[in-house]
Amino acid sequence: MTVVESLTPRHGLRVLITAGANGIGLAIAKAFQEAGARVHVCDIDTQALASLPEGISHTVADVSKEEDVDRLFQDVVSLGGLDVVVNNAGIAGPTAGIDEIDNDAWTRTIDINLNGQYRVAHRATPLLKESQGLLINLASVAGRLGFAYRTPYAASKWAVVGLTKSLAIELGPEGVRVNAILPGIVRGPRIEKVIEDRAVKRGLSYAEMEQENLSKISMRRMVEPSDIASMALFLSAPGGSNVSGQALSVCANVESL
Numbered sequence: 001m002t003v004v005e006s007l008t009p010r011h012g013l014r015v016l017i018t019a020g021a022n023g024i025g026l027a028i029a030k031a032f033q034e035a036g037a038r039v040h041v042c043d044i045d046t047q048a049l050a051s052l053p054e055g056i057s058h059t060v061a062d063v064s065k066e067e068d069v070d071r072l073f074q075d076v077v078s079l080g081g082l083d084v085v086v087n088n089a090g091i092a093g094p095t096a097g098i099d100e101i102d103n104d105a106w107t108r109t110i111d112i113n114l115n116g117q118y119r120v121a122h123r124a125t126p127l128l129k130e131s132q133g134l135l136i137n138l139a140s141v142a143g144r145l146g147f148a149y150r151t152p153y154a155a156s157k158w159a160v161v162g163l164t165k166s167l168a169i170e171l172g173p174e175g176v177r178v179n180a181i182l183p184g185i186v187r188g189p190r191i192e193k194v195i196e197d198r199a200v201k202r203g204l205s206y207a208e209m210e211q212e213n214l215s216k217i218s219m220r221r222m223v224e225p226s227d228i229a230s231m232a233l234f235l236s237a238p239g240g241s242n243v244s245g246q247a248l249s250v251c252a253n254v255e256s257l
């Protein structure tokens with residue numbers, strides 16, 4: 001196999017992606033399908049699930065619910081195993097000072113962003129041990145930088161990096177790799193809402209807030225969902241087979257938040 005050949009994942013990989021009906025998860029799902037993988041996704045957005053590209057199977061499942069994750073893994077049996085699991089589900093959580101945050105909003109952020117990844121990793125690990133597979137956890141640049149007024153989000157994403165590094169050590173001897181991808185500001189509706197909320201909080205216009213965000217990125221630009229999908233494919237390809245335990249930023253170098 002040449003180096004260039006080693007950059008393409010093996011045909012027929014069995015891939016599970018949580019929250020795969022929109023945004024980054026959907027971009028990853030489409031990329032794996034294009035690479036010849038058998039892809040299963042879960043999501044809570046039934047409408048978006050119904051319009052997934054043909055060939056991508058799905059389960060309506062909320063990663064914050066034990067019974068939904070159980071049902072997801074019952075459905076996944078039809079793939080006959082799992083080679084790659086992408087823990088992608090995550091919410092932005094509230095934008096508020098620590099003394100103003102609503103308790104339920106804090107708990108919900110941790111329950112989806114961190115506990116959701118645990119629930120999926122807990123069930124996926126026996127399958128990944130069997131295939132000597134790969135777990136990819138979506139963190140964020142907010143998992144390597146402090147993020148004022150977004151403490152539940154940042155705390156959950158730093159925790160995802162801790163989960164990733166610990167699991168890589170725990171599962172490496174059994175041939176399972178675990179990595180985190182840390183996206184920067186990814187173009188799309190989610191980030192528009194984040195900028196909007198932060199602008200209100202700071203008393204700025206949307207354009208001023210966006211400009212301030214871009215000024216903290218070395219490349220002065222957002223990244224695309226496809227940039228995150230490219231990293232997921234690289235990690236899944238033979239060329240990525242010695243990358244484990246890493247927190248990989250794909251962010252055009254976000255310097256601060």
Ligand code: NAD
Binds near residue numbers: 024045061089112
């Ligand atoms: P998004 O807000 O576009 O949502 C993606 C999907 O998540 C939606 O289809 C939604 O229905 C689903 N979802 C929400 N809650 C769910 C739950 N409890 N169970 C199952 N599905 C659920 O998200 P995105 O921007 O594509 O982000 C994907 C991941 O990347 C998240 O973990 C996010 O924290 C991370 N991330 C995103 C950005 C960004 O700029 N968009 C930056 C850094 C990290």
